[in-house]
Amino acid sequence: MTAPRHLYVHVPFCGYRCGYCDFVTVTGNEPLHGRYVDALIAELGTKTIDPDTVFVGGGTPSLLADELLARLLATLPAAAEVTVECNPETITATKAQVLVDGGVTRVSLGAQSFRPRLLEVLDRRADPASVRAAVATLRRAGVENLNLDLMFGVPGQTPDHLRRDLEDALSLRPEHISYYELEAKPGTRFTHAHGAELARQAEAMEEYYEVVVETLRGAGFRWYETANFCRPGRPAEHNLGYWLGHDYLGVGIGAVSTVGLERRRNLPSLPRYLEAVEAGCQPPAEVELLTADERALERLMLGLRLDRPLPVNGARPLLDPVAVDRLCRQGMLVDDGHALQLSERGRFLADEVVATILR
Amino acid sequence: MALSRIRNFSIIAHIDHGKSTLADRILQLTSTVSEREMRDQVLDSMDLERERGITIKAQAVRVMYRAADGRTYELNLIDTPGHVDFTYEVSRSLAACEGALLVVDAAQGIEAQTLANAYLAIEGDLEIVPVVNKIDLPSADPDGVAAEVGDLVGLGSEDVLRISAKTGAGVEAVLQGVVDRVPPPSGDPQAPARALIFDSSYDQYRGVVAFVRVVDGSFHPRERLQAMALGTRFEVEELGFFSPGRRPAKHLSAGEVGYIITGLKDVSQLRVGDTLTLARGGAQAPLPGYQEVKPMVFAGLFPTDSDQYPELRDALEKLKLNDAALAYEPESSRALGFGFRCGFLGLLHMDIVRERLEREYELDLLVTAPNVAYQVHVADGSLVEVHNPAQMPPAGEIVETEEPYVRASLIAPKDYVGAVMELNQERRGTFHHMEYLSEERVQLVYDLPLAEIVLDYYDQLKSRTRGYASFDYELLGFRPGAVVKVDVLLAGELVDSLSLITHRDNAQAQGRALVEALRERIPRQMFEVAIQAAIGTRVIARETVKAKRKDVTAKCYGGDISRKRKLLEKQKKGKKRMKQVGSIEVPQEAFLAVLEINRERTA
Numbered sequence: 022m023t024a025p026r027h028l029y030v031h032v033p034f035c036g037y038r039c040g041y042c043d044f045v046t047v048t049g050n051e052p053l054h055g056r057y058v059d060a061l062i063a064e065l066g067t068k069t070i071d072p073d074t075v076f077v078g079g080g081t082p083s084l085l086a087d088e089l090l091a092r093l094l095a096t097l098p099a100a101a102e103v104t105v106e107c108n109p110e111t112i113t114a115t116k117a118q119v120l121v122d123g124g125v126t127r128v129s130l131g132a133q134s135f136r137p138r139l140l141e142v143l144d145r146r147a148d149p150a151s152v153r154a155a156v157a158t159l160r161r162a163g164v165e166n167l168n169l170d171l172m173f174g175v176p177g178q179t180p181d182h183l184r185r186d187l188e189d190a191l192s193l194r195p196e197h198i199s200y201y202e203l204e205a206k207p208g209t210r211f212t213h214a215h216g217a218e219l220a221r222q223a224e225a226m227e228e229y230y231e232v233v234v235e236t237l238r239g240a241g242f243r244w245y246e247t248a249n250f251c252r253p254g255r256p257a258e259h260n261l262g263y264w265l266g267h268d269y270l271g272v273g274i275g276a277v278s279t280v281g282l283e284r285r286r287n288l289p290s291l292p293r294y295l296e297a298v299e300a301g302c303q304p305p306a307e308v309e310l311l312t313a314d315e316r317a318l319e320r321l322m323l324g325l326r327l328d329r330p331l332p333v334n335g336a337r338p339l340l341d342p343v344a345v346d347r348l349c350r351q352g353m354l355v356d357d358g359h360a361l362q363l364s365e366r367g368r369f370l371a372d373e374v375v376a377t378i379l380r
Numbered sequence: 381m382a383l384s385r386i387r388n389f390s391i392i393a394h395i396d397h398g399k400s401t402l403a404d405r406i407l408q409l410t411s412t413v414s415e416r417e418m419r420d421q422v423l424d425s426m427d428l429e430r431e432r433g434i435t436i437k438a439q440a441v442r443v444m445y446r447a448a449d450g451r452t453y454e455l456n457l458i459d460t461p462g463h464v465d466f467t468y469e470v471s472r473s474l475a476a477c478e479g480a481l482l483v484v485d486a487a488q489g490i491e492a493q494t495l496a497n498a499y500l501a502i503e504g505d506l507e508i509v510p511v512v513n514k515i516d517l518p519s520a521d522p523d524g525v526a527a528e529v530g531d532l533v534g535l536g537s538e539d540v541l542r543i544s545a546k547t548g549a550g551v552e553a554v555l556q557g558v559v560d561r562v563p564p565p566s567g568d569p570q571a572p573a574r575a576l577i578f579d580s581s582y583d584q585y586r587g588v589v590a591f592v593r594v595v596d597g598s599f600h601p602r603e604r605l606q607a608m609a610l611g612t613r614f615e616v617e618e619l620g621f622f623s624p625g626r627r628p629a630k631h632l633s634a635g636e637v638g639y640i641i642t643g644l645k646d647v648s649q650l651r652v653g654d655t656l657t658l659a660r661g662g663a664q665a666p667l668p669g670y671q672e673v674k675p676m677v678f679a680g681l682f683p684t685d686s687d688q689y690p691e692l693r694d695a696l697e698k699l700k701l702n703d704a705a706l707a708y709e710p711e712s713s714r715a716l717g718f719g720f721r722c723g724f725l726g727l728l729h730m731d732i733v734r735e736r737l738e739r740e741y742e743l744d745l746l747v748t749a750p751n752v753a754y755q756v757h758v759a760d761g762s763l764v765e766v767h768n769p770a771q772m773p774p775a776g777e778i779v780e781t782e783e784p785y786v787r788a789s790l791i792a793p794k795d796y797v798g799a800v801m802e803l804n805q806e807r808r809g810t811f812h813h814m815e816y817l818s819e820e821r822v823q824l825v826y827d828l829p830l831a832e833i834v835l836d837y838y839d840q841l842k843s844r845t846r847g848y849a850s851f852d853y854e855l856l857g858f859r860p861g862a863v864v865k866v867d868v869l870l871a872g873e874l875v876d877s878l879s880l881i882t883h884r885d886n887a888q889a890q891g892r893a894l895v896e897a898l899r900e901r902i903p904r905q906m907f908e909v910a911i912q913a914a915i916g917t918r919v920i921a922r923e924t925v926k927a928k929r930k931d932v933t934a935k936c937y938g939g940d941i942s943r944k945r946k947l948l949e950k951q952k953k954g955k956k957r958m959k960q961v962g963s964i965e966v967p968q969e970a971f972l973a974v975l976e977i978n979r980e981r982t983a
Contacts, residue, residue, distance in 0.1 A: 201935050202934045227928075227929040230929075247933075247934065247936070248934040248935060263936070264936075279941070284942060318948075319945050322944065323941070326932075326936065347963060351906070351907070351963065369929060369931070372932050372948070372951060373928070373951070376951040377955065
């Protein structure tokens with residue numbers, strides 16, 4: 022078996038926790054940053070990997086002090102694409118320089134919106150000016166490949182807000198835009214606080230999504246994945262690895278690795294992670310053994326998110342030929358006998374299309 | 381026992397007026413059951429009966445009573461089913477008796493159902509012993525109700541017994557009243573043996589058990605018998621009486637009531653009302669009054685999970701063993717798959733069958749809207765009986781349609797006469813007559829199409845009269861009625877199981893209500909879905925379910941692939957619970973829309 026070509030490194034620390042967030046994050050605990058970076062380096066040391074892509078995500082990796090961040094980046098294996106997730110308010114000129122000097126080729130910046138009121142609803146600390154400043158700082162330091170994370174369906178958002186967010190984002194000339202809908206998880210404080218408004222947004226989102234796709238394409242972006250848009254030749258190679266169903270390794274708390282039919286998820290507890298790794302052990306993890314059918318199903322589910330034909334190969338038996346045929350006739354899907362691809366309209370309804378064609 | 385010491389009687393009462401409690405007291409008072417064995421409603425053996433407080437199957441129990449004259453009498457209490465759907469069975473139970481206790485709640489007064497059964501008893505020349513029950517209730521009006529009951533049976537109110545079955549007060553006098561007032565059975569012990577079958581049940585080990593009243597002669601074990609109307613022959617495996625369990629006996633003689641174990645494998649071979657006699661040297665003429673009961677209300681029963689079809693078939697077979705009135709035949713629907721078209725005596729019968737299938741056989745069922753039987757005269761001169769909208773001939777070939785009518789008797793306090801009349805007018809009723817039973821209570825009689833009462837007539841009656849009205853009906857037969865078939869099309873495809881037959885005047889409103897109900901129940905699909913109601917090719921109502929524009933989860937990275945896969949599998953499972961009609965996915969509950977619309981129509 023060949024070693025995975027994609028490495029994910031999780032840095033859970035955040036200056037504060039945003040109300041809608043459901044990632045593995047840790048706030049406060051600055052004294053632990055150093056120990057955690059050392060532990061990450063130790064866990065990495067146990068892996069044999071020569072990756073094409075590295076993604077340092079969080080949390081807020083850019084929250085690490087300059088020298089800690091530099092130490093972490095220096096230890097990462099070299100790769101053609103090295104992405105670091107950053108929050109705008111953490112970007113200083115020195116931080117930007119640390120990133121570039123550390124071999125980072127791509128920065129993903131969590132902008133979410135340029136409307137102060139919406140940022141407030143999301144508990145974001147950055148204001149629109151700091152997003153613009155961060156982009157300028159990163160560009161000056163030499164970051165040539167920049168992603169903006171944006172969000173629609175935020176409580177209080179209007180169609181006009183969306184239009185202006187799109188304009189503001191485009192004016193910063195990013196190479197890549199990820200445009201997500203807000204996913205309010207049931208039972209969270211955020212969902213509780215915004216219940217009725219979230220229901221209203223859920224209806225409005227149908228139109229928002231169409232506006233996002235239409236506007237970004239009109240500006241020359243390729244809608245290469247459900248929620249991701251890029252300038253020609255600038256897709257997120259690391260994420261493409263997930264969508265193409267490649268194996269990947271993850272290190273750090275909460276990080277997931279999938280190698281062959283084994284999926285391993287490091288447990289989210291920071292103390293237990295530190296304790297284990299510092300004692301020279303593997304971090305505590307839960308292991309999910311996938312069946313070949315499950316893995317094949319995941320490849321279908323992920324691959325159909327892309328704007329390219331997906332070779333079906335051995336996954337044919339998972340599909341209901343009658344449903345495939347019907348959806349092809351209805352213009353949702355194209356099946357050339359070897360590969361499947363969703364039509365333009367099919368992409369807006371991808372979940373339903375995939376659920377329909379499965380046996 | 382000599383004929384002169386036998387009394388056969390039944391109890392006529394409205395639901396909740398205390399029939400079962402009185403029966404329990406009688407069993408206790410005559411030591412037929414010990415205190416230890418006593419549980420409420422001993423005679424109602426099925427769980428469902430116990431729970432609903434109604435009797436579905438008639439039963440007969442023998443008690444020995446030492447009367448005031450110091451002699452011991454054999455009293456046979458024949459329990460009758462207490463609902464409108466089972467009028468014929470009631471009439472046969474009454475035919476097995478010489479007398480009846482007419483039990484009326486001292487707080488409620490006479491109800492329509494009591495009245496109907498009391499008339500059946502009077503027509504059958506039964507001696508009526510009127511009883512006012514529940515005199516211990518604070519709201520009781522024993523004098524007023526006794527006067528009402530006395531008027532009905534032509535007795536003075538002093539001849540009406542006043543009791544509380546609950547406390548036992550006056551129950552002894554009831555037994556003495558039966559001995560004194562109910563005549564002993566007449567019949568010829570020397571004539572060729574004849575017995576009336578007034579009910580039957582199925583015992584899984586011993587086959588069909590007939591409940592009989594011997595009229596002439598006597599019956600013995602091992603004799604070969606014949607059912608005169610159906611011609612069924614069998615050998616008596618055992619006979620005896622209930623006390624209250626089965627007690628085998630050496631013979632059953634003229635005037636007596638008991639059971640005969642036949643070994644037959646199917647209750648439909650032994651119909652209620654038929655006459656048993658000896659297979660050789662038997663009686664020449666059967667006892668009068670046999671009728672074949674025909675189902676009048678039909679509905680499709682489909683398993684929610686199509687894998688349960690064989691279980692549903694087996695369950696219906698087993699129910700049929702014990703319920704000769706239940707009819708069924710396989711039916712397949714494009715939308716609902718394989719199921720059965722079932723025929724019932726009426727709505728309660730349908731409800732009971734459905735509940736027994738779900739409860740005793742653990743089936744998850746989808747029941748289509750009930751419809752009545754229609755007779756359709758076709759251009760070629762033939763007569764088609766339609767039990768299912770799908771059987772309706774094309775509109776162009778129909779010369780005339782006929783629908784079953786009933787004569788409904790309604791009793792309500794006089795303040796609600798207006799409300800009752802209004803409901804009957806809405807339901808195409810024809811006023812027949814009206815009568816004051818007392819200063820306060822009025823009986824109204826209407827002729828109505830059965831189709832108008834099978835849906836929610838009873839609920840409406842109850843809600844418009846705050847529960848005070850009672851209702852009973854008898855079938856009158858078929859009368860001309862301009863009925864049409866309304867079809868439903870989803871995205872241009874006819875959905876057979878949503879079709880309904882209705883009177884021409886109601887078609888527009890029902891079609892509209894139906895498409896609106898469907899619009900609310902059919903989720904948005906990948907395409908716009910047109911919902912149409914049509915008579916033939918003429919569309920009478922239309923609604924649209926708009927196409928879904930977005931169904932895709934935004935984020936999907938390495939950490940959440942498992943979760944996304946599980947969501948997808950869940951979405952897939954949800955789709956499997958839907959029925960595929962052409963390219964449209966229709967949730968099961970949409971098929972129940974037909975049931976809902978009639979409620980809306982009158983809301």
